[in-house]
Amino acid sequence: MPKTNKSAADQVRAGTRAMDRLLEHRSRLGACLLLAQTEMMNFTRLRELLDETDGNLGAHLRKLEDAKYIEVRKEFAGRKPVTWYLLTAVGSKALRAHMDALEALVNSAG
Amino acid sequence: METTHHSSEQLRADLRYLRGTLERQKLLHRRLLPLPGAIVLGLYILSLCARRDFAPAWQSPWFDLAGYAVLVTLAVYPWVDARRRGEVVRCEAADGVRLLLPWAGLGFAMILLFQIVARLGVPAEAVSALLILLVSLTAFVAGLGGFPTLLGVGLALGVGLATRLLWPQTGWLLFGALFCIGLIGGALVERRAENQ
Numbered sequence: 001m002p003k004t005n006k007s008a009a010d011q012v013r014a015g016t017r018a019m020d021r022l023l024e025h026r027s028r029l030g031a032c033l034l035l036a037q038t039e040m041m042n043f044t045r046l047r048e049l050l051d052e053t054d055g056n057l058g059a060h061l062r063k064l065e066d067a068k069y070i071e072v073r074k075e076f077a078g079r080k081p082v083t084w085y086l087l088t089a090v091g092s093k094a095l096r097a098h099m100d101a102l103e104a105l106v107n108s109a110g
Numbered sequence: 111m112e113t114t115h116h117s118s119e120q121l122r123a124d125l126r127y128l129r130g131t132l133e134r135q136k137l138l139h140r141r142l143l144p145l146p147g148a149i150v151l152g153l154y155i156l157s158l159c160a161r162r163d164f165a166p167a168w169q170s171p172w173f174d175l176a177g178y179a180v181l182v183t184l185a186v187y188p189w190v191d192a193r194r195r196g197e198v199v200r201c202e203a204a205d206g207v208r209l210l211l212p213w214a215g216l217g218f219a220m221i222l223l224f225q226i227v228a229r230l231g232v233p234a235e236a237v238s239a240l241l242i243l244l245v246s247l248t249a250f251v252a253g254l255g256g257f258p259t260l261l262g263v264g265l266a267l268g269v270g271l272a273t274r275l276l277w278p279q280t281g282w283l284l285f286g287a288l289f290c291i292g293l294i295g296g297a298l299v300e301r302r303a304e305n306q
Contacts, residue, residue, distance in 0.1 A: 026124040030131045037135060038197045045196025049131050084198070105121075 018101035020094050022067055027052055028060045032095045035070060035087035043083045061085065069094055135197075137303065143259055144191055147184045148297035152290035154180050159286025208256060216248040242271045242285075259296035266292020 023029045030050050035041055047057050064070045069091030073084040087095070154177060161168060192199045223244065227237050250264030270285035 026127050029124075030128050033128060033132060034135055037132070037200070039200045040198040042196035048196075049135050051131075 020098040023098040028064055040084045040086050143297040144187055145297040145301055147187050148293040151180055152293040156286040156290045159282035163281040163283050212248050212252040219244050259300050262296040263292045
């Protein structure tokens, strides 16, 4: 029935609107999900798990850092610099809201 | 141009990718028996069994101390290993409880066992057999409860104990060897699952 279809389409549109633009990219969403599972994760481990190149991952993480979704800590392991990433409270809240919107979208799609 | 999950096909592909990523990350934390740790613990148990068979009177505080050192190292290793691989692990209370419950049950069963021994005067040989049976069952149950690696350890202990009871002339060394194989086999299975 047209009315039902329209209502489903509205729900999809509403779900899409509620999504966080920054977390719509799967690598950025993946990085936030991984950081939500741990206290901290370093760049190498994130790159390995997300299967991204150095350049791409660096750019995605910079966007998350600019939005204050993640925090960066640098330390040295011997002479080698290691960059660690943490999910901030702002990032955690945004991630929860995005996941809720994603869930609503999936549910509305049936 | 960035690919975002707007179309249903893209959304499905993204969800598959995210699930795969999270599953790969979780593999690290399911590791109970890092291979070097399993080898060291297995060899220590094997040397204990060999001592029992060939030099039962030999005593050394250093040997006992080495046993405690192996246990402490095994307890700390997963945290150090995760950090070396680039993660600082968050302690999840639920996981800790799930892992500790079978061993808390084992502790309680051991207290009961010692009470039975004290009251009934059970021979030392029977006490060690009962202790091994308890540890074997606990490892087996923990294996069924989400730590499949321990299934092999529980089975190896059970088979080792049965061998020891049926053919006492084989001594403790065979039991130690079976336990060692169970431990190292479990660690290898974990490593293989992680690499897949």
